Every structure is written in C-alpha cells, then in structure tokens.
Amino acid sequence: MKRLPLVLNIFLALAVVALYVLHFTGIGTGKKSSAGEGLPAGLADGSSIFYVQIDSVLNNFDMANDLSGELESNYNASEAEFLTKQKSYQSDVEDYQYKAQRGLITRSEAQNLEQQLYNKQQNLVKLQQDLSQELSEKQAVMNRQVINAIMEYLKNNNARLNYKYVLGTSFGGNILYANDSLDITQNIIKGLNEDYQLNRKKTE
Numbered sequence: 001m002k003r004l005p006l007v008l009n010i011f012l013a014l015a016v017v018a019l020y021v022l023h024f025t026g027i028g029t030g031k032k033s034s035a036g037e038g039l040p041a042g043l044a045d046g047s048s049i050f051y052v053q054i055d056s057v058l059n060n061f062d063m064a065n066d067l068s069g070e071l072e073s074n075y076n077a078s079e080a081e082f083l084t085k086q087k088s089y090q091s092d093v094e095d096y097q098y099k100a101q102r103g104l105i106t107r108s109e110a111q112n113l114e115q116q117l118y119n120k121q122q123n124l125v126k127l128q129q130d131l132s133q134e135l136s137e138k139q140a141v142m143n144r145q146v147i148n149a150i151m152e153y154l155k156n157n158n159a160r161l162n163y164k165y166v167l168g169t170s171f172g173g174n175i176l177y178a179n180d181s182l183d184i185t186q187n188i189i190k191g192l193n194e195d196y197q198l199n200r201k202k203t204e
Contacts, residue, residue: 048162048163048164048165049163049164049165049166049167049182050161050163050165050166050167050182050183050184051166051167051168051169051175051178051182051183051184051185052166052167052168052169052183052184052185052188053169053170053183053185054168054169054170054173055170055171056185056189057150057185057188057189057192058146060189060193061146061149061150061189061192061193061196062192062193062196062197063145063146063149063192063196064146067142067145067146068142070142071135071138071139071142074135074138075135078131078134078135081127081131082124082127082128082131085123085124085127086124088120089117089120089121089124092116092117092120093117096110096113096114096117099113100113149192149195149196150188150192153188153191153192153195154166154188157191161184161187163184166184
C-alpha cells in the first residue's frame with residue numbers, strides 16, 4: 001500500500017491543528033535561550049517564529065515510518081483475507097454455472113445453490129466494508145499518534161528553543177517563502193527520533 005494517504009492525512013491535520021494548539025496554549029512565553037551549538041541562525045538571533053518542512057519530518061521520523069509500516073502490513077493481511085474468500089466465491093459460481101448449464105442439478109438444487117451464492121456475496125460485501133472501516137480507524141489513530149508526538153516535542157522543548165509559532169511548510173502549501181535561517185526541520189527530526197528511540201527502549 002502506498003504511504004501517500006497516511007502522509008497526506010498527517011500533513012493536513014498537522015498544518016491546521018499544530019498551529020492552533022501552539023498559539024492558544026501559550027507556547028513561547030518562556031525565557032529566551034542563548035545561542036546553542038548546532039542550532040539554526042534564527043534561534044541564535046532570538047527569533048520566535050520558525051518552520052519545519054512537513055514532508056521531511058514525516059519521511060525521516062522513525063515513529064511515522066514504523067506506524068506506516070504497521071498500517072501497510074495490516075492492509076496486506078486484510079487484502080489477502082478478502083482475496084482468498086473472493087476467489088473461493090468465484091470458484092463456487094463457476095462450479096454452479098457448469099452444473100446448471102449441463103443440467104447436472106435439479107431445479108431445487110439450483111435454487112439452493114443460488115441462495116448460498118447470494119449469501120456468500122453479501123458476506124463478501126460486508127467483509128470488505130468491515131476491513132475498510134477497520135483500516136480507516138487504525139489510520140486515524142496512527143495519524144493522531146504522530147501528530148501528538150510532534151506537538152508534544154515542540155511544547156516540551158519550547159523553553160530551550162524559545163519559539164512562539166512553528167509553521168508547517170510543504171510544496172504547494174500556504175507558505176510560499178521562508179528564510180532558511182528559520183528552518184528547524186533537522187533539529188526537530190533529530191529530537192523526535194532521539195525521544196522516540198529512547199521511549200521505545202524503555203517499553204521493550
């Protein structure tokens with residue numbers, strides 16, 4: 001399964017929710033930090049508005065990649081289950097048609113087989129709907145997990161980085177230009193992955 005739906009959903013939600021929460025939770029009221037080694041020039045200059053490149057964060061955030069892999073595995077398993085039952089149904093249909101066309105079954109037997117095939121068809125439709133809904137719910141949960149991890153990291157590190165706004169940029173998005181000195185993408189990716197790997201080790 002392509003990762004595009006997961007990435008797009010995370011981006012759209014993050015672009016709206018992150019800016020809203022970062023603004024209305026009062027982030028950016030901490031003390032300004034001194035220039036730190038390896039930090040973008042904007043941080044050292046005391047700027048309070050920065051941006052991250054969303055596509056880069058999602059492509060390089062270990063948590064997003066792990067969850068996307070899990071979602072893909074779930075999709076493949078669901079698809080395999082559905083295709084197996086669909087193949088069985090098609091085989092039954094072909095068997096029924098073969099017997100009916102050659103007069104190898106009675107009218108009563110034909111009616112019973114037709115009812116059985118109809119029931120199998122309805123079960124296939126329901127299975128497809130159930131699997132689709134389950135995957136959609138899992139994707140929504142994973143999206144929120146990634147968004148929450150990013151937002152929590154930004155909030156927890158505000159005192160050190162002293163930002164009031166962190167904007168999300170993407171090609172074709174609303175932000176058409178931003179100075180490179182305000183780009184904290186690599187710092188955010190590094191911090192997110194360090195926290196994620198540390199927390200994952202604690203739960204293993």
